[in-house]
Structures are given as structure tokens and as C-alpha cells.
Amino acid sequence: GAVVSQHPSWVICKSGTSVKIECRSLDFQATTMFWYRQFPKQSLMLMATSNEGSKATYEQGVEKDKFLINHASLTLSTLTVTSAHPEDSSFYICSARSRLGDSPLHFGNGTRLTVT
Amino acid sequence: QQQVKQSPQSLIVQKGGISIINCAYENTAFDYFPWYQQFPGKGPALLIAIRPDVSEKKEGRFTISFNKSAKQFSLHIMDSQPGDSATYFCAAKVGSGTYKYIFGTGTRLKVLA
Numbered sequence: 001g002a003v004v005s006q007h008p009s010w011v012i013c014k015s016g017t018s019v020k021i022e023c024r025s026l027d028f029q030a031t032t033m034f035w036y037r038q039f040p041k042q043s044l045m046l047m048a049t050s051n052e053g054s055k056a057t058y059e060q061g062v063e064k065d066k067f068l069i070n071h072a073s074l075t076l077s078t079l080t081v082t083s084a085h086p087e088d089s090s091f092y093i094c095s096a097r098s099r100l101g102d103s104p105l106h107f108g109n110g111t112r113l114t115v116t
Numbered sequence: 117q118q119q120v121k122q123s124p125q126s127l128i129v130q131k132g133g134i135s136i137i138n139c140a141y142e143n144t145a146f147d148y149f150p151w152y153q154q155f156p157g158k159g160p161a162l163l164i165a166i167r168p169d170v171s172e173k174k175e176g177r178f179t180i181s182f183n184k185s186a187k188q189f190s191l192h193i194m195d196s197q198p199g200d201s202a203t204y205f206c207a208a209k210v211g212s213g214t215y216k217y218i219f220g221t222g223t224r225l226k227v228l229a
Contacts, residue, residue, distance in 0.1 A: 004159075006159070032215075034217070041222075041224070042221075042222070043205065043219050043220065043221045043222050044160070044205070044219045046216065046217075049216070091157075093159045093160070095159075095217075104148075104150055104162050104165055105150065105162070105207075105209075105217055106162060107152070107159035107160045107161065107162075108159050109158050109159045110157070110158065110159045112157070
């Protein structure tokens with residue numbers, strides 16, 4: 001159980017275009033999902049906390065207009081990288097935790113974004 | 117105070133040996149301490165976790181030791197195998213209704229065959 005599915009696993013886009021990444025909790029409901037960014041050989045940097053039915057909470061330094069987060073249901077959150085630039089190329093990972101009980105955080109398999 | 121300090125940055129262990137990774141924290145509000153294993157190109161996978169009211173937890177070859185007074189916790193991998201070669205992250209959770217996970221900087225483990 002506790003599977004988090006992230007799609008796509010990799011994407012290449014041209015500079016100036018937008019890319020949407022989906023994160024789904026397959027077998028549990030998640031009122032909260034988290035979006036992380038990871039640079040090569042570095043730790044996970046929390047970008048924002050996605051709350052079902054309300055606005056996302058962004059970490060300091062993360063542009064909310066650049067990284068649009070929508071959490072429309074208890075099983076789906078999306079991250080849209082708008083007007084992507086080469087410096088946005090990175091590994092983006094979502095995670096979710098069941099709303100039931102005191103359960104751990106589970107991660108998707110990440111999305112490798114390359115902006116050309 | 118929101119940091120979790122992890123060491124070493126990298127670790128090389130012989131097959132069959134014990135791998136030990138350490139983490140330390142300052143914030144006493146942290147209430148849950150998981151360890152994650154990450155292979156290249158994949159998301160982190162939960163390995164084992166502990167609460168601060170427990171001093172040790174063992175699952176198979178993986179053991180967490182927790183020292184609440186010293187604000188330190190460590191992961192021990194017994195009988196390390198080449199398949200254990202990965203990056204390991206410790207983490208700490210703070211908050212309940214509104215919560216957040218803080219991650220350590222990661223340890224790249226290589227187990228030699």
C-alpha cells in the first residue's frame with residue numbers, strides 16, 4: 001500500500017513553454033502533498049506544501065507564479081512549471097501522507113525536467 | 117534550529133560490514149524520524165522510522181538507534197550488501213495538523229563486492 005504515482009517520469013520542453021507534472025496517491029487519500037526539487041547529488045529541497053481545496057504554501061524563495069500548484073482532490077496534486085527556462089531543469093519529486101492515523105511520508109518516483 | 121545535520125557525506129563499506137550513518141538535530145519539537153533510501157533517478161523510499169519515545173528499532177538488517185538527550189539518531193545497516201549502495205537521507209517531522217519534513221543532506225553509500 002501507500003503508493004504515490006508521479007507522471008511523467010521525464011520530460012523535455014523548450015524554453016518558454018509550460019510543463020505540468022501530476023502526483024497521485026493511488027491507494028490512500030492525502031489532504032497534504034509536498035513538492036520537492038532535487039539537484040544532482042544534493043538533498044531534497046521543499047518547494048511547497050499542497051493542501052486539498054486551498055492554496056498551496058510556498059517555501060521562502062520559491063516563486064508561486066512560476067511553480068503553480070493545484071490540489072483539486074484528495075488523490076491528485078499537480079505542479080505546473082510556467083514559462084520554463086533552462087535553470088528550471090531539475091528533478092522534481094512529490095510526496096504524500098495518508099490523512100488517516102500517524103502514517104509516514106511516501107514519495108513518487110520523480111520527474112526529470114530538461115528545458116532546452 | 118530547523119536543520120538536520122547528517123554525516124558522513126559518503127561512505128564506503130566492504131560487503132558484509134556494518135554501515136553507520138548519523139544525524140543530529142536541535143529542534144525538540146521534531147516528533148518523528150524516518151530514514152529514506154534513494155537510488156539514482158528514483159524517488160526516496162521509506163526504509164525505517166522511529167519516534168522519540170523509543171531508543172531503538174530494528175527491521176531486518178536495518179536498525180535505528182535514537183538518543184533523545186543527545187538529540188542524535190543513527191542508521192545501522194548490518195551485513196551490508198552491494199544492493200544497499202544508494203543515497204540515504206534522514207529526516208525529521210515537525211508539526212501535527214500543519215506539518216513539515218526536514219531532510220538531512222544525504223549520505224552516498226557504496227558497498228564493495
